[in-house]
Amino acid sequence: MPTNQIDRRLSIAPMMDHTDKHFRYFMRLLSKHAVLYTEMITTGALIHGDRKRFLEFNQIEHPLAIQLGGNNPANLAECAHIAESEGYDEVNLNIGCPSDRVQNGQFGACLMSNTELVSDCVNKIQSTVKIPVTVKTRIGIDEQDSYEFLEKFVNTVSVAGCNTFIIHARKALLSGLSPKQNREIPPLNYERVHKIKQQFPSLNITINGGFTELAQIKSQLEHVDGVMVGRAAYQNPFMLVQADKLLYEDDSPLQTREEILGKFKNYAVEQIESGFNIKSLTRHIIGLYQGQSGARKYRRMLSDAIPKELNACQYLDKVIQSVSRTPT
Ligand SMILES: Cc1cc2nc3c(=O)[nH]c(=O)nc-3n(C[C@H](O)[C@H](O)[C@H](O)COP(=O)(O)O)c2cc1C
Structure with a gap:
């Protein structure tokens, strides 16, 4: 397993139609250190589509992770290899998206109940690239929402070679809710993510969901290794202006x-x-x-x-x- 040298105290969440290279550049102006993520890119789109458009980035964006959506180990490994060759620092697998389109393709959040396949995917990617392979997931799906379910998922997938998990601290309901509702209606359960970190202290655990202020983020770092921020970074980006100072002890002058x-x-x-x-x-x-x-x-x-x-x-x-x- 490659050593994971990315400092993950703060990361900016992958967001479809939002976290393109222009937004990521803007984020980098606000924080020199936050880990930036692409939008989810499906393996089909990367293998058959306009690769340049999907992969293009500015060098200032490092550390930069690509998020892949898919369930075929060989295709995911091929995409990871392409991304590594282009200079990406991390490959992240989406196991959290509940949209109908993604469910029809049998990837995203619904893969939480197929830990064997997630493990195969992680294992195949990890044996193909040297950059870290990470998983972004939920605390559960539908009725599979016990602590033990999440624990088993994390345990199995970590044995397959993933030592970094980003956990959106709410479950996803796979039918009846839109993706937007799935980011709002199921309640947040931060304690569950903290407990995973306690139980797997050697894993790198990032918590995600509902953070809007640096003070909250800083206090989460007493429980977990990192915090991922999505909507707040988009809606109120200036909230991040003191991130480097408060979270990374970086004394560069604050910008207006x-x-x-x-x-x-x-x-x-x-x-x-x-x-x-x-x-x-x-x-x-x-x-x-x-x-x-x-x-x-x-x-x-x-x-x-x-x-x-x-x-x-x-x-x-x-x-x-x-x-x-x-x-x-
Ligand atoms: C417009 C939008 C698009 C999103 N697209 C993705 C995506 O492509 N991949 C993913 O893993 N999560 C996606 N998410 C979920 C976010 O990464 C994050 O998990 C979620 O918004 C909760 O974090 P927040 O409360 O800080 O926004 C998206 C969220 C939003 C608002």
Whole structure:
């Protein structure tokens, strides 16, 4: 089993349609240390689809994990190999997504009840690549929601070669709830994840679900090795600005929103020149002024059509000027 040298105190969750390379770049401006994840990429999409689009990233994004969705050990291993060759630092297997599409493909959360297959997948990937193989899962599915069920899952899959688990601390209901409801309705049970860490102290355990403040994250680190943040990082990204200081004892000066925006602008202009649509970049920074007095104006400027007379650089300068004049 390869040694796992990634510092996992904080990670930003994989989120479909959100954690593309532009959002990850933005996250990296907020924290130099957080582990970043791609959206879930299915093995079929990676093997047969537009590989460059799925895998492209900026070097600044390291440490960077790819999340794979699938259930065929050979295909997963092939994808892991491709990702490793492209420079990814970790391969993560999705055992938590409850969507109908994913269930129809018989992967994601429903695999929790097939530990043998998950073990085969982990084993095959782990014997193909040198980078760490991790699993993101739930505390249970449907009626299979006892502590013993989770314990057996973690035990079996760890024996197969996975020493890092990211556990979304709520179960998934595989029928009757949408993926969104499955992130809200089943109750969170942090104690269960803490207990897994107590029982398997040599495993690296990251807890996920419902964290919105750094203080909560810091106190979770008394129980587990890492905390993964999803929605809050998207909706209120500036909550992360002190993450490096509070979680990693990194004394780099704290940045202002305007400084972050300025850096993102430079990146955006470069990306637009290489063919990306401006909205595909600016959509990720809409939450930056969340809770501030200028937030509405800022959001409106980013959502409205771009004035025809402005090029991308001028437009982004205008957005920055508008918030710079707003007391925050
Ligand atoms: C829009 C959206 C898309 C998501 N896509 C994925 C995904 O591709 N893979 C995955 O493992 N989890 C996915 N999730 C779940 C998150 O990774 C995370 O487990 C969940 O949101 C709970 O964490 P949070 O309360 O910090 O948001 C998604 C969540 C959201 C909101």
